[in-house]
Amino acid sequence: MIAQGRRVITEAMEAEIEALAPRYPNRRALVLPALHIVNRELLHVPLDAVVDIAAVLGLPPAEVQDTLSFYQFFPQEKPHGKVRAFVCRSISCALRGGDELLEKLCHAHGIHPYGTTPDGELTIEPAECLGACDFAPCILANDDLLMNMTPEVAVTELKKPRRRAT
Amino acid sequence: MTPFKPVLLEAVGVPDGHTLASYRGRGGYAPLEATLAQKQPNDVVEMVKASGLRGRGGAGFSTGLKWTFLPKDHPGPIYLCVNADESEPGTFNNRILMEDDPHQVLEGTILSSFATRASTAYLYLRYEYPRSWHRLQAAIDECYAAGLLGRNILGSGFSLDIYLHRGAAAYICGEETGLIESLEGKRAWPRIKPPFPAIEGVFKKPTVVNNIETMACVAQIARRGVDWFKSIGVPADPNNPRDPGSYGPKLYCLSGHVEKPGCYEAPLGITLRQLVDQHGGGVWKGRRAKAAIPGGISMGLFTEAEFDTPLDFAGPGKVGCLGLGTAAVVVIDDQTSIVDFLHNSCRFFAHESCGQCTPCREGTSWSLRILERIRAGRGRLKDLDILLELGTTMGMMPGSTICGLADGAAWPIKNAINKFRGEFEDFIKRTNPAGWMVTDPVPALTIVGAH
Ligand SMILES: Cc1cc2nc3c(=O)[nH]c(=O)nc-3n(C[C@H](O)[C@H](O)[C@H](O)COP(=O)(O)O)c2cc1C
Ligand code: SF4
Ligand code: FES
Numbered sequence: 001m002i003a004q005g006r007r008v009i010t011e012a013m014e015a016e017i018e019a020l021a022p023r024y025p026n027r028r029a030l031v032l033p034a035l036h037i038v039n040r041e042l043l044h045v046p047l048d049a050v051v052d053i054a055a056v057l058g059l060p061p062a063e064v065q066d067t068l069s070f071y072q073f074f075p076q077e078k079p080h081g082k083v084r085a086f087v088c089r090s091i092s093c094a095l096r097g098g099d100e101l102l103e104k105l106c107h108a109h110g111i112h113p114y115g116t117t118p119d120g121e122l123t124i125e126p127a128e129c130l131g132a133c134d135f136a137p138c139i140l141a142n143d144d145l146l147m148n149m150t151p152e153v154a155v156t157e158l159k160k161p162r163r164r165a166t
Numbered sequence: 167m168t169p170f171k172p173v174l175l176e177a178v179g180v181p182d183g184h185t186l187a188s189y190r191g192r193g194g195y196a197p198l199e200a201t202l203a204q205k206q207p208n209d210v211v212e213m214v215k216a217s218g219l220r221g222r223g224g225a226g227f228s229t230g231l232k233w234t235f236l237p238k239d240h241p242g243p244i245y246l247c248v249n250a251d252e253s254e255p256g257t258f259n260n261r262i263l264m265e266d267d268p269h270q271v272l273e274g275t276i277l278s279s280f281a282t283r284a285s286t287a288y289l290y291l292r293y294e295y296p297r298s299w300h301r302l303q304a305a306i307d308e309c310y311a312a313g314l315l316g317r318n319i320l321g322s323g324f325s326l327d328i329y330l331h332r333g334a335a336a337y338i339c340g341e342e343t344g345l346i347e348s349l350e351g352k353r354a355w356p357r358i359k360p361p362f363p364a365i366e367g368v369f370k371k372p373t374v375v376n377n378i379e380t381m382a383c384v385a386q387i388a389r390r391g392v393d394w395f396k397s398i399g400v401p402a403d404p405n406n407p408r409d410p411g412s413y414g415p416k417l418y419c420l421s422g423h424v425e426k427p428g429c430y431e432a433p434l435g436i437t438l439r440q441l442v443d444q445h446g447g448g449v450w451k452g453r454r455a456k457a458a459i460p461g462g463i464s465m466g467l468f469t470e471a472e473f474d475t476p477l478d479f480a481g482p483g484k485v486g487c488l489g490l491g492t493a494a495v496v497v498i499d500d501q502t503s504i505v506d507f508l509h510n511s512c513r514f515f516a517h518e519s520c521g522q523c524t525p526c527r528e529g530t531s532w533s534l535r536i537l538e539r540i541r542a543g544r545g546r547l548k549d550l551d552i553l554l555e556l557g558t559t560m561g562m563m564p565g566s567t568i569c570g571l572a573d574g575a576a577w578p579i580k581n582a583i584n585k586f587r588g589e590f591e592d593f594i595k596r597t598n599p600a601g602w603m604v605t606d607p608v609p610a611l612t613i614v615g616a617h
Contacts, residue, residue: 032348067353071335
């Protein structure tokens with residue numbers, strides 16, 4: 001993974017980041033919001049974007065990369081699927097079939113956990129408690145909470161196109 | 167006894183209950199208007215102190231007292247961080263408050279900011295709550311339009327901005343100093359305390375961190391009064407001068423093997439059995455319970471025989487649990503393996519440890535590896551002693567870590583093994599007939615990876 005030296009963030013993204021600046025007393029606090037904005041648009045945050053964000057915020061790229069790497073949330077090598085499905089594996093979901101749900105979904109879509117389908121449509125990721133244990137087992141697919149899932153229903157749900165995550 | 171009427175959840179099921187108009191119709195924001203017109207910040211601090219309100223985020227620290235730790239006559243800025251990172255497995259009450267009654271949360275936040283003289287409040291919201299994000303942002307926009315936020319609120323001279331800030335799927339951002347570091351744009355490594363956030367918090371300024379449900383309670387105390395709040399719950403134990411009591415209504419999350427999972431409001435001190443039977447419709451499928459998590463997975467386990475323990479701040483500790491935590495109850499039926507439960511718990515903490523402290527980083531990851539090996543049929547009785555040693559040595563309480571995540575990892579290990587040792591031993595002997603008695607080191611399984 002090396003930076004290509006191309007500018008990848010757009011002026012619109014930069015303007016959106018800049019619009020948040022008055023909320024914070026320094027620009028480092030904009031790192032996480034900026035990462036979210038870029039990831040929302042590019043479905044990943046490649047190293048070039050890290051360099052761009054650092055330039056916009058006036059920070060060393062290493063500081064941005066340091067923060068990014070902590071969260072394991074922003075893919076860098078390649079984009080996640082157009083639908084990013086977080087399948088809960090924590091206790092309340094596990095007690096109601098969460099682990100089986102994850103396994104069957106990965107099998108049905110022919111990918112491993114954290115993998116993306118070859119057409120780039122779907123990424124399936126194990127997740128910790130989604131805060132929706134009243135609907136266990138559950139999945140967060142982009143902005144949609146899929147509740148009380150069975151493997152059968154979930155397989156079809158995850159084939160549907162969805163609005164982008166906000 | 168008169169039936170208990172939900173207050174914190176009064177908007178649930180009300181059409182458009184999340185709007186400003188609906189909230190005002192229920193009496194909302196009138197207390198804020200009266201406070202700004204007639205009261206001083208210190209009056210609000212005194213009110214909250216007198217109510218006995220204890221923080222709902224997990225630690226149960228007195229909210230009013232925490233506010234008094236801020237430096238007096240500080241030139242500012244002072245910050246309020248509202249903790250909506252809610253990630254403790256089993257917990258979802260903050261989500262319901264934010265989705266169904268965001269204005270209750272905001273009124274509490276504005277009152278608390280006034281009390282603490284904060285002019286900016288950051289609401290740190292976990293990424294996985296997009297619906298809460300939109301509901302809160304819409305409610306904040308309504309407040310600005312109505313003059314309830316911004317410069318010189320309602321002509322009082324008090325100014326406040328509330329900003330939403332989204333996390334990125336890391337449990338440790340719920341720990342208050344992890345939250346602060348994350349908000350500052352850094353990795354969410356909890357800070358060594360002291361200094362406590364009240365002295366040096368976010369952006370090196372005095373900071374108060376409070377939970378979403380705590381904010382909702384502040385709004386209701388302002389509306390209904392200290393006496394109302396103190397009339398609910400469990401009074402302080404007169405024989406224990408260090409017990410501040412457990413006052414007020416509480417949101418209990420109920421999930422796992424119950425017929426009707428959900429978020430239920432009840433007076434602090436309801437027993438786990440009452441909660442399951444009266445609200446949850448009993449254990450699912452007519453089965454019996456084997457155990458339950460009393461307040462989020464970090465708090466450990468009740469055995470079925472302990473279900474009559476009251477879920478107040480003092481109750482769970484009496485049966486060896488860590489505390490009330492988030493009051494999230496997860497019921498485990500008698501057909502579930504405690505080995506599987508503990509494996510799930512260890513996997514969670516191994517994944518979520520931030521890695522700063524060796525006992526936590528190594529302890530959580532080794533406990534997972536040992537559980538993987540036990541489940542694979544290569545456990546030894548000696549492993550239970552090793553697990554117990556990990557469980558008793560990692561954490562803030564034994565003094566080996568920076569934050570409480572490690573205590574939360576340790577408690578399920580200790581409780582599960584101490585309370586269900588027979589089941590572990592049976593499992594190990596049954597699945598590893600040739601090797602359960604070995605005490606020499608054994609090769610680890612190659613681990614698929616905690617992450
Ligand atoms: C590992 C860990 C995770 C935590 N997660 C949360 C959380 O998600 N939400 C929360 O309000 N408090 C959480 N807390 C507790 C906070 O550190 C803090 O005590 C709380 O937000 C204070 O608010 P309160 O006094 O209103 O309860 C967590 C603590 C630890 C040690
Ligand atoms: S106890 Fe664990 S989570 Fe907390 S600071 Fe130490 S390593 Fe990080
Ligand atoms: S355990 Fe799956 S949503 Fe909470």
